[in-house]
Amino acid sequence: MAVTSDVNGQSVLQPGFDATEYLAMLRMDFTGQDSLSDHPLSDSGFKINPPEGYIRYFRSPEVGFKNQWSMWYRRDHQLAVISIRGTVADAASWLANFYSAMVPANGVLQLSDSDLFTYHLSTDEKAMVHVGWLISLGYLAPTMVQQIRQAYEQGIRDFIITGHSQGGAISFLASSYLHYLVEKGELPRDIVFKTYCSAGPKPGNLFYAYDFDFITRNGWGFNVVNTADWVPESPFSIQTLSDFNSTNPFIHIDGMLKKQSFLVRWYIKGNFNKLRKATRKAQRCFKNVLGDMIYKKQVKKILPQLKAPAYAEGNNYQRAGVPIVLQPDAEYYKKFPEDPKKVFLHHGFEPYYWMMKRYYK
Numbered sequence: 014m015a016v017t018s019d020v021n022g023q024s025v026l027q028p029g030f031d032a033t034e035y036l037a038m039l040r041m042d043f044t045g046q047d048s049l050s051d052h053p054l055s056d057s058g059f060k061i062n063p064p065e066g067y068i069r070y071f072r073s074p075e076v077g078f079k080n081q082w083s084m085w086y087r088r089d090h091q092l093a094v095i096s097i098r099g100t101v102a103d104a105a106s107w108l109a110n111f112y113s114a115m116v117p118a119n120g121v122l123q124l125s126d127s128d129l130f131t132y133h134l135s136t137d138e139k140a141m142v143h144v145g146w147l148i149s150l151g152y153l154a155p156t157m158v159q160q161i162r163q164a165y166e167q168g169i170r171d172f173i174i175t176g177h178s179q180g181g182a183i184s185f186l187a188s189s190y191l192h193y194l195v196e197k198g199e200l201p202r203d204i205v206f207k208t209y210c211s212a213g214p215k216p217g218n219l220f221y222a223y224d225f226d227f228i229t230r231n232g233w234g235f236n237v238v239n240t241a242d243w244v245p246e247s248p249f250s251i252q253t254l255s256d257f258n259s260t261n262p263f264i265h266i267d268g269m270l271k272k273q274s275f276l277v278r279w280y281i282k283g284n285f286n287k288l289r290k291a292t293r294k295a296q297r298c299f300k301n302v303l304g305d306m307i308y309k310k311q312v313k314k315i316l317p318q319l320k321a322p323a324y325a326e327g328n329n330y331q332r333a334g335v336p337i338v339l340q341p342d343a344e345y346y347k348k349f350p351e352d353p354k355k356v357f358l359h360h361g362f363e364p365y366y367w368m369m370k371r372y373y374k
Contacts, residue, residue: 032374038211040063041063041083041096047128067087068088078152080352081097082095082153084096086164090169092172095157095174096180097175097181106179109179114300115217115324117131117325118140118142118175119134130150132147134186134189134221136224140220141329142216143186146183149287158191165201171205172191172207175209175211178211188206188234189230208235209235209237210234210237212360215245215330220329221333226333226335235334239339241358242364248328249328255326339368339369341368345364348367
C-alpha cells in the first residue's frame with residue numbers, strides 16, 4: 014500500500030506500528046462512547062480526554078445492533094479517522110457478538126425490505142466472517158462511504174480505521190470492505206487506509222485472516238491485545254476437514270492408507286472417523302445455536318426486516334492483523350489485581366493505556 018503526501022510533499026501516514034498514533038485512536042474509541050458499562054473505569058476515576066490535535070467532525074445515528082461510528086479530522090485536515098464504537102449496555106448491542114455463525118466473506122445481505130448490502134471482503138472463496146459483525150457493518154457502511162467521499166473532496170487522502178472490542182471486530186471487516194471498494198474503483202485509487210484494531214476478537218476464519226493480513230501487508234493493519242483480556246480469545250473455534258486446503262493429506266487419508274495392512278487401516282481409520290464426526294457434530298451444533306436459533310428467537314425481534322442469511326459450514330475463527338502484544342507482569346497485576354467479579358477488568362481503557370505507555374514510552 015502506497016504512502017500519500019501532504020501539500021508540502023511530506024508523508025502523512027507511515028506504515029508500521031506507532032504507539033503515539035494508537036494512543037490517540039484509543040482515546041477516540043472511548044471518548045464519549047464507553048464500550049462497556051461494567052469495566053472499572055468509573056470506579057478508578059481514570060479520566061479519558063479526547064486526543065489532542067483532532068476534532069470530531071461527524072457522528073452517525075445508531076443503527077442495526079445499536080451500532081455507531083464517528084469521523085474525526087486531524088486539525089490540519091490531512092488525516093481522517095473512522096472510529097467504530099464497541100459494545101454498549103444494551104441487549105441489541107450484545108446480540109451482535111452472540112450472533113456468531115459464519116457466512117461467506119462475499120455476498121449480499123437483505124437488511125430490510127428495501128435495503129441490500131452487497132459486500133466483498135476477500136478474494137478467497139473459502140473465506141468466512143462473523144455474521145453479527147458483518148450485519149453491523151452493513152448498517153454502518155453507507156454513511157462511512159458518504160463521509161469518506163466528503164473528506165476526499167476536502168483534500169483528505171489518508172484514513173485510519175479503528176475500534177476497541179466489538180469496534181475492533183467491525184474495523185477488520187470495514188477495512189476489507191473499503192479496500193475492495195478502492196480495488197473496484199468505487200472509491201478513489203489514491204486513498205490510503207491504515208487499521209488499528211484494539212482488543213479485537215477473531216473476525217473470521219483462517220482464509221479471511223490470510224486475506225486481511227495480505228491486503229494490509231508491510232505495516233498497515235494491527236490488533237493490539239492485552240494477553241490477560243479474554244475478549245480477543247473469542248469466538249469459539251472449531252476446525253473440521255472442510256477448513257483445510259485441498260492438498261492437505263488429512264483430507265485424503267483413505268488413499269494414504271491403501272498400502273497399509275487391514276488391521277492398520279481399520280485401527281487408524283476407525284479412530285480418525287471418530288474425530289471427524291465429533292468436530293462435524295460440534296460445528297453443526299454451533300451453527301444451529303449461534304445462527305438459526307439466535308436469529309429466530311432474538312435477532313428477528315430487534316431487526317424484523319432482516320432476512321436470515323445462508324450460513325456457511327464453518328466455525329474456524331482465527332486472529333487477524335499484526336499482533337501488538339501487551340504482556341502483563343507482576344507490576345501490572347499489582348495495579349490491576351485479578352477479580353472474578355470484574356470480567357472486563359483487563360479489557361477497558363486504563364489497562365491498555367497503562368501498558369502501552371509503559372512498554373512504548
